[in-house]
Amino acid sequence: MGLLDRLAAGEVSALARLATYVENGDPLGIEAIERLYSQTGRALVIGITGPPGAGKSTLIDALIDAWRTRGKRVGVIAVDPTSPLSGGATLGDRIRVRERSDDPGVFMRSMASRGRKGGLAPATASMIHLLDAAGFDRIVVETVGVGQEEIDISSLTHLTVLLQIPGSGDGVQALKAGVLEMADIFVVNKADLPGAELLARELSGIAALTSTLQPAGNAGARVFRVSATKCEGIVPLVDEIERIGERVMRDPAEHAERIARAELSALITDRIRASIREQTATNPEIDRAVAAVARRRTTPRKAADLVLGSLTR
Amino acid sequence: MGLLDRLAAGEVSALARLATYVENGDPLGIEAIERLYSQTGRALVIGITGPPGAGKSTLIDALIDAWRTRGKRVGVIAVDPTSPLSGGATLGDRIRVRERSDDPGVFMRSMASRGRKGGLAPATASMIHLLDAAGFDRIVVETVGVGQEEIDISSLTHLTVLLQIPGSGDGVQALKAGVLEMADIFVVNKADLPGAELLARELSGIAALTSTLQPAGNAGARVFRVSATKCEGIVPLVDEIERIGERVMRDPAEHAERIARAELSALITDRIRASIREQTATNPEIDRAVAAVARRRTTPRKAADLVLGSLTR
Numbered sequence: 001m002g003l004l005d006r007l008a009a010g011e012v013s014a015l016a017r018l019a020t021y022v023e024n025g026d027p028l029g030i031e032a033i034e035r036l037y038s039q040t041g042r043a044l045v046i047g048i049t050g051p052p053g054a055g056k057s058t059l060i061d062a063l064i065d066a067w068r069t070r071g072k073r074v075g076v077i078a079v080d081p082t083s084p085l086s087g088g089a090t091l092g093d094r095i096r097v098r099e100r101s102d103d104p105g106v107f108m109r110s111m112a113s114r115g116r117k118g119g120l121a122p123a124t125a126s127m128i129h130l131l132d133a134a135g136f137d138r139i140v141v142e143t144v145g146v147g148q149e150e151i152d153i154s155s156l157t158h159l160t161v162l163l164q165i166p167g168s169g170d171g172v173q174a175l176k177a178g179v180l181e182m183a184d185i186f187v188v189n190k191a192d193l194p195g196a197e198l199l200a201r202e203l204s205g206i207a208a209l210t211s212t213l214q215p216a217g218n219a220g221a222r223v224f225r226v227s228a229t230k231c232e233g234i235v236p237l238v239d240e241i242e243r244i245g246e247r248v249m250r251d252p253a254e255h256a257e258r259i260a261r262a263e264l265s266a267l268i269t270d271r272i273r274a275s276i277r278e279q280t281a282t283n284p285e286i287d288r289a290v291a292a293v294a295r296r297r298t299t300p301r302k303a304a305d306l307v308l309g310s311l312t313r
Numbered sequence: 314m315g316l317l318d319r320l321a322a323g324e325v326s327a328l329a330r331l332a333t334y335v336e337n338g339d340p341l342g343i344e345a346i347e348r349l350y351s352q353t354g355r356a357l358v359i360g361i362t363g364p365p366g367a368g369k370s371t372l373i374d375a376l377i378d379a380w381r382t383r384g385k386r387v388g389v390i391a392v393d394p395t396s397p398l399s400g401g402a403t404l405g406d407r408i409r410v411r412e413r414s415d416d417p418g419v420f421m422r423s424m425a426s427r428g429r430k431g432g433l434a435p436a437t438a439s440m441i442h443l444l445d446a447a448g449f450d451r452i453v454v455e456t457v458g459v460g461q462e463e464i465d466i467s468s469l470t471h472l473t474v475l476l477q478i479p480g481s482g483d484g485v486q487a488l489k490a491g492v493l494e495m496a497d498i499f500v501v502n503k504a505d506l507p508g509a510e511l512l513a514r515e516l517s518g519i520a521a522l523t524s525t526l527q528p529a530g531n532a533g534a535r536v537f538r539v540s541a542t543k544c545e546g547i548v549p550l551v552d553e554i555e556r557i558g559e560r561v562m563r564d565p566a567e568h569a570e571r572i573a574r575a576e577l578s579a580l581i582t583d584r585i586r587a588s589i590r591e592q593t594a595t596n597p598e599i600d601r602a603v604a605a606v607a608r609r610r611t612t613p614r615k616a617a618d619l620v621l622g623s624l625t626r
Contacts, residue, residue, distance in 0.1 A: 037609060037613070040609065125613065253608075260616075264613055265590075272621075273582060276578070289577060293573035294569035294570040294573040295569070296350060299347050300573065300577055301580065302347070303573075307577065
């Protein structure tokens with residue numbers, strides 16, 4: 001019995017095996033997604049993003065409990081763009097969400113960038129498809145909300161929850177362009193800490209500003225105050241996620257097209273980037289251009305024009 | 314008298330005007346760099362990177378003082394990848410280094426990503442060329458050390474100083490892949506705080522590990538403990554930067570080629586990305602592919618193949 005049949009029969013070990021293939025970019029993983037893709041499009045995909053230390057894992061833990069109570073199966077993908085060196089040395093296994101190995105209704109997997117440039121967004125998209133095809137109703141994609149790539153990853157989800165904690169000072173400032181603008185829900189975690197009120201008000205202001213500046217953006221993004229460790233404020237948050245989810249599912253085509261466009265764009269950019277990297281390493285014309293630029297015999301811009309001409313010839 | 318002549322005559326207002334052109338990608342800025350590039354290659358370019366709150370600006374302030382004492386002219390480029398919304402709302406002007414408007418030997422400029430995807434690396438390269446041509450001996454490029462883009466920006470510098478503070482918990486972990494591996498000097502700021510010793514030891518371990526794993530990497534990267542606000546430990550750090558700088562200048566071709574390759578690669582990737590974005594917005598084939606993927610009539614990978622085929626036709 002093949003892996004895909006075993007997946008369809010609900011075998012957790014088959015899912016785990018396929019997830020590893022997908023994570024590693026193994027041809028078997030690619031083939032699995034090619035065959036499973038037509039069965040996807042049922043799950044609600046939620047991005048949870050926020051700076052390190054904001055309590056994303058604890059929040060996700062609380063959300064899983066809430067969804068399990070409501071009979072939903074939950075998949076979690078933790079996307080880790082941090083250094084393999086530091087990650088390996090200090091974090092060990094990246095997932096800090098409580099393991100639920102006895103519950104087949106929960107599946108978790110972390111994906112590291114492993115030093116690769118790019119490529120995480122398409123791999124994450126494939127992992128979402130796998131969990132979707134495996135029948136998970138809610139798929140959470142956890143990212144740290146910094147870095148260029150997280151924007152691409154947010155564009156793979158139906159909605160984005162942005163988590164912040166009071167007193168982190170540079171918290172709001174440290175977010176990359178696009179993360180604030182993209183949030184559908186703002187959550188202030190550790191709401192009993194001093195500064196929570198202030199942060200909530202700041203986020204409300206940003207939500208109002210964003211909805212004015214970008215009518216297509218997160219108009220009406222609401223701010224929730226929770227204490228994830230104490231499980232306080234979780235029910236209203238889950239209700240809001242579900243409310244947005246119902247809106248998404250009423251008009252799934254709009255979101256499906258946006259997400260398909262993002263995945264296509266990530267795939268195409270990745271391929272072209274790989275091809276440029278390969279060319280940059282092997283194309284003698286590029287070596288000559290590099291040497292000329294380094295010796296100030298031509299300018300970077302003229303050299304780029306030359307190389308682009310030779311690439312498209 | 315033209316701007317370039319006034320720049321050559323040392324007029325600060327001409328430099329400021331040209332910097333604004335370069336920052337905005339104005340054709341006048343591009344033309345200026347085309348004409349000035351042959352006069353570049355003299356400055357030592359130092360990347361200073363670290364998480365928000367690590368004290369980068371204070372450190373740079375102390376470095377400027379030390380270099381000014383040694384008769385060096387110093388340019389500072391603060392690269393700010395944060396959200397224009399949060400940046401505008403909470404940070405005001407990004408540069409926090411003390412202004413020295415009375416000293417023509419110091420020039421500072423911050424560059425924001427302004428919500429653009431990519432493009433910051435080539436613009437930063439141009440700004441480096443401008444300050445180089447304007448006769449600055451040391452050019453500091455400040456980045457937050459998170460995000461895909463900072464890796465590219467590090468590759469535009471001769472050496473990278475990685476700044477960390479004790480007690481930030483996720484400090485080391487939150488760095489993107491490649492940042493740790495790329496550091497030539499590790500600095501522990503706020504060295505009088507508890508945990509400084511531990512962090513310094515952790516960084517020493519990472520430096521040792523890196524030099525083992527990647528012989529071409531930061532072999533022998535040293536760890537310095539400073540207190541930037543108290544100006545403690547700055548002299549040994551500047552000495553180390555200068556020592557590495559002398560090594561760089563003894564064999565400038567190697568670094569010039571590496572930097573030229575990085576700038577060329579960034580320019581080419583940018584152009585191709587812009588062309589993909591344009592195509593994605595206007596190419597009817599892409600719209601058809603997106604719709605087919607969204608409706609699950611084809612897979613993302615098959616659609617990407619199709620689109621790539623049509624792009625290269």
